[in-house]
Amino acid sequence: MKKLLFIILGILIILVAVLLIKMYTYPFKKNTAGNSEGWKPVKNDSAVMRLSGGIKIPTVSVGSLGEFNYAPFDQFKEYLKASYPLVYQNTENNEVNTHALVFRLKGSDSSLEPILFLSHIDVVTPGDADVKNNDLNVFRPDDKPLPPVSKVAEDWDFEPFSGAVANGRIYGRGAIDMKGMLFSLMESMNTIIKSKKLPKRDIYLAFGFDEEVGGQKGAVQIADYFRKKGLHFDAVYDEGGLIMEKGNVAGIDSDVAVVGCAEKGFLSAKIKVKGLGGHSSMPPMESAIGKAAVIMQRLEDHQMKPTITPLIKEFFDNIGGAMPFSNRLAIANQWLLKPLLLSKLTKNNTTNALVRTTTALTMMKGSDGANVLSPEVEFVVNFRLLPGNTVKEVRAHIAKATEGFDVEVEDIDNTREASAVSPTNTKAYKLIEAGVKEINPGAIVSPYLTMAATDAYKYQIVSKNIYRFMPIKINSSEQQSIHSTNEYISIENYMKMIHYFEYMMTNYDK
Structure with missing residues (x-):
């Protein structure tokens, strides 16, 4: 018995040694700082006021395309022309489907594939009540005026479409999502034109106008416009990731810039x-609502299996070196500890979404009376598909959960597969x-999986190198203001974003 214990102890010691050796020799990416101080922002009052003026125009998209008021979008086009005459005079600029905008700045070498920067003109409503400013002529789909914006402005420091500049910030709906990025791109191109230092390859800007409601009439048609012209882009840059301020990524004592190299797919089933x-x-022994409850419980209890995709492995390889000991040990020894690593990841809402196709029960409808049994109950479940899972697999998963019940299943909204995964060994990345x-x-820079849908997905027909990243550093409360109340962008972030895009445009071929 004593000999057996010694053998077991020896095996354990060897196992621990192997785990530690693998951890300390694992090729976690080293975070090498660049310029010790970095570029120092210099406030540009004119640029700030141009963004402020753009925020004041309530380019709200809501409901199905064609059901919202286009007058602000026409006003926005005219505002851009007046604000950036040099860009309009020195680029080829076109309108796609009336309200989408495309700009082409010609480079010196037409043999090189162009690069493309995206943004979108539309914004969501300023509050949960779909309230907009009547004075700016924004209407419901039925053309009935909505209540004044002041009804939801109580939760805002300034009116949602004020474009107020105060406290070192620019306030208003769209400040981050995504007029800040749109205007920074225009500012960067404007500066390049002024400098007369034109890039080698063509630079395109493309601004959709319905991203918040699916992008079918904006980005889809712009991408098709490019395809028909025979264009293929060396890189496409859109929104997606951000620079997460130190402390906002659990266990990492550093700023983390997450670059979306893919985005999840989407399926909502009624x-x-x-x-x-x-x-x-x-009542019967089992009502329709009871049956629905059983199905919903099945969907939540037996979700699609988690997995560490190559993209998420690369994410952990990039940030793992800055993580606590236990995390590094598990990441470096997935040959043995992967089940424990997945178990830990799936216990957190954020990291769970990185490693599996998520299941979210979002809507339910039954009887309208407290004493009435409905013969039919309906609910909606939303899946966000991990790259590697398919719509077909999700439908099979639903079929298994509903087995034994009389049901009808219908896709709603914009069902689509997960995007392709863009490589990180490219000049573009x-x-x-x-x-x-x-x-x-x-900051630590790492590839990442974008959870939400973006316009970038539509451009897969014209590029294999698509990256989703907005170069602003924000904390968790600022991130939560996107699509919520009190949205703002700091002037420092805005100035840095302008410089970042100017850097990208002028250094792509250096």
Whole structure:
């Protein structure tokens, strides 16, 4: 017995030694700081006021395309022309489907594939109540005026479409999502034109106008416009990741710039569950709502399996060196500890979304009466598909969860597969790393999986190198203001974003 214990102890010692050796020799990426101080922002009052003026125009997209008021979008086009005459005079500029805008700045070498920067003109409503400013002529789909914006402005420091400049910030709906990026791109191109130092390859800007409601009439048609012209882009840059301020990524004592190299797919299914209706005084043993509850419980208890995709492995390889000991040990020894690593990741809402196709029960409808049994109950479940999972697999997963019940399943909204994964060994990605180091030298830069849908997905038909990143450093409360109340961008962030895009445009071929 003693000999057996010694053998077991020896095996354990060897195992621990192997785990530690693998951890300390694992090729975690070293975070090398760039310029020790980084580029220092210099306030440009004119640039600030141009963005402020753009925020004042309520280019709200809501509901189905064609059901919202286009007058502000026409006003916005005219505002851009007046604000950036040099850009309009020195580029080829076109309108796609009336309200989408495309600019082309010609480079010196037409043999090189162009690069493309994206943004979108539209913004979401300023509050949960779909409230907009009547004075600016924004209407409901039924053309009835909405209540004045002041009804939701109580939660804002300034009116949602004020474009107020105060406290070192620019306030208003769209300040971050995404007029800040749109105007920074225009400012960067304007500066390049002024300098007369034109780039080698063509630079395109493309601004959709319905990203918040699916992008079908904006980005989809712009991408098709490029395809028909035979264009293929060496890189496409859009929104997606951000620079997360130190302390906002659990366990990492550094700023982290996450670059979306892919985005999740989308499937929302409406599931109608049938049963016996009638009066609640004589209920059946199992009602339609009870059956629906069983299905919903199945969907939540038996979710699609988690997995560490190559993209997320690369993410952990990049940030792992800055993580606590236990995390580094698990990442470096996935041959043995992967089940424990996945178990830990799936216990956190944020990291769970990185490693699996998520399941979210979002809507439910049954009887309208407290004493009435509905013969049919419907609910909606939303899946965000991990790259590697398919819509077909999700539908099979739903079929298994509804097995044994009389149901009808219907896709709603914009069902689509997860995007392709863009490589990180490209000039296009490495320039993002250099651009981040230019404005935030201490940040860790890592590829990442974008959870939400962006316009970038539509441009897969014209490029294989698509990256989702907005170069602003924000904390968790600022991130939560996007699509919520009190949205703002700091003037420092805005100045750095302008410099970042100017850096990208002028250094792509250096």
